Amino acid sequence: MDMEEMSTPLRYFCKKHNLESFKDDKVKTVTSTQQNRIEGTIQEVINAYRQNNTLPQPTLLREQHYGYLKKGLHNLSDAYESLDASRPWLCYWILHSLELLDEPVSTSVCSDVCRFLARCQSPTGGFAGGPGQQAHLAPTYAAVSALCIIGTQEAYDVIDREKLLDFLLSVKQPDGSFVMHVGGEVDIRSAYCAVSVASLTNITTPKLFERTPGWIVSCQNWEGGLGGVPGMEAHGGYTFCGTAAMVILGEGHMLNLKSLLRWVAYRQMRFEGGFQGRCNKLVDGCYSFWQAGLLPLLHLALFREGDSTLSTSSWMFERQALQEYILLCCQNPDGGLLDKPGKSRDFYHTCYCLSGLSIAQHFKIRDVHHKLILGKEENRLAPTDPVYNICPEKVAQALEHFNLFPVPLQREAAANVS
Numbered sequence: 001m002d003m004e005e006m007s008t009p010l011r012y013f014c015k016k017h018n019l020e021s022f023k024d025d026k027v028k029t030v031t032s033t034q035q036n037r038i039e040g041t042i043q044e045v046i047n048a049y050r051q052n053n054t055l056p057q058p059t060l061l062r063e064q065h066y067g068y069l070k071k072g073l074h075n076l077s078d079a080y081e082s083l084d085a086s087r088p089w090l091c092y093w094i095l096h097s098l099e100l101l102d103e104p105v106s107t108s109v110c111s112d113v114c115r116f117l118a119r120c121q122s123p124t125g126g127f128a129g130g131p132g133q134q135a136h137l138a139p140t141y142a143a144v145s146a147l148c149i150i151g152t153q154e155a156y157d158v159i160d161r162e163k164l165l166d167f168l169l170s171v172k173q174p175d176g177s178f179v180m181h182v183g184g185e186v187d188i189r190s191a192y193c194a195v196s197v198a199s200l201t202n203i204t205t206p207k208l209f210e211r212t213p214g215w216i217v218s219c220q221n222w223e224g225g226l227g228g229v230p231g232m233e234a235h236g237g238y239t240f241c242g243t244a245a246m247v248i249l250g251e252g253h254m255l256n257l258k259s260l261l262r263w264v265a266y267r268q269m270r271f272e273g274g275f276q277g278r279c280n281k282l283v284d285g286c287y288s289f290w291q292a293g294l295l296p297l298l299h300l301a302l303f304r305e306g307d308s309t310l311s312t313s314s315w316m317f318e319r320q321a322l323q324e325y326i327l328l329c330c331q332n333p334d335g336g337l338l339d340k341p342g343k344s345r346d347f348y349h350t351c352y353c354l355s356g357l358s359i360a361q362h363f364k365i366r367d368v369h370h371k372l373i374l375g376k377e378e379n380r381l382a383p384t385d386p387v388y389n390i391c392p393e394k395v396a397q398a399l400e401h402f403n404l405f406p407v408p409l410q411r412e413a414a415a416n417v418s
């Protein structure tokens with residue numbers, strides 16, 4: 001491996017494993033033998049960096065990511081008629097990636113996104129994956145988050161908060177859990193989506209989250225992490241959702257925080273530096289947020305509990321090793337980020353690799369900011385709020401805005417909630 005190859009590790013992977021360029025976004029089928037070899041190469045590249053300190057520091061390909069995201073945002077506005085069921089998610093993934101990169105979005109594009117999301121709002125409250133579809137908690141979370149990132153009066157005005165509360169009450173279950181949509185399945189993602197949007201828009205009522213903390217606690221299993229429903233295998237995505245919801249509800253202490261900490265600490269891969277989603281599975285860039293993002297949440301929960309023994313001066317994960325994995329192994333040289341070498345770029349992985357990189361760079365505890373930027377200062381991203389995964393100023397602005405206008409509580413009395 002020479003200096004040229006080291007400066008663009010992904011090109012080196014392609015060459016070594018005879019994979020075509022990552023330029024096109026075609027999904028590649030990688031055999032398990034090839035995958036094993038790729039795993040070996042990840043270790044080879046990272047070890048070369050760790051052992052040879054004359055090599056250039058890894059660089060965040062800012063301009064390339066910006067180009068990829070900008071194209072995505074414009075394609076989105078050209079294709080608003082599409083029936084794709086994840087369009088509010090695309091808005092959120094792209095807008096959040098851009099705010100992390102500190103890239104402004106024009107007023108006209110912001111307005112286009114607001115008008116499009118307004119069309120995804122259901123007449124019965126909440127947002128659907130596309131215009132005319134059924135309201136669902138996941139696109140509701142994505143749409144509300146995207147609108148809070150935009151943060152204009154036009155964006156806030158899109159959200160019909162009274163109807164949103166009706167929708168949340170309609171998916172609430174007697175045991176405290178939530179179904180994803182009317183007639184749909186229960187899982188812990190729905191609890192997080194509901195808690196996140198209700199708290200951001202200030203529509204939380206005493207009954208809305210009654211028994212929810214107890215139900216979330218029942219998803220924590222013997223491993224220490226949380227599963228999608230009680231009794232299921234612990235997984236980073238679900239563990240993030242449950243823990244973030246508990247922190248928002250002020251009930252983080254109800255979880256077994258020490259076993260949770262132990263579980264997540266062991267999910268950081270010893271050689272790759274990135275995280276796996278669950279025991280015995282492969283590293284994946286998106287867990288840079290779902291798993292590493294748990295550490296700031298644990299700090300928040302422990303701090304509230306007054307436990308100063310665990311809440312010391314470190315994030316309790318290897319912040320530098322995670323940055324090495326993201327910058328060396330997850331960047332497409334033509335922009336966008338990915339799961340691992342051998343996979344294609346996409347907006348989901350771009351958003352969560354960048355969010356994880358931001359978490360690894362910024363460590364704020366009790367107003368003290370410990371910054372650790374691998375490589376040049378230009379690699380620095382904006383900090384993200386670990387609970388909402390939106391930049392903190394936008395969270396503060398939304399809370400301030402919606403706190404000025406409380407939604408009447410009598411709507412809850414009218415709804416049939418047990």
Ligand SMILES: CC(C)=CCC/C(C)=C/CC/C(C)=C/COP(=O)(O)OP(=O)(O)O
Pocket residue numbers: 138141189192193235236237238241276277278281282284290
């Ligand atoms: C807010 C919100 C809706 C959050 C979503 C959270 C999230 C990422 C959940 C993941 C669910 C899951 C079991 C993935 C496993 O996929 P896999 O088997 O392909 O991956 P693995 O091998 O890495 O486990």
Ligand SMILES: [Zn+2]
Pocket residue numbers: 284285286287339349
């Ligand atoms: Zn992933």
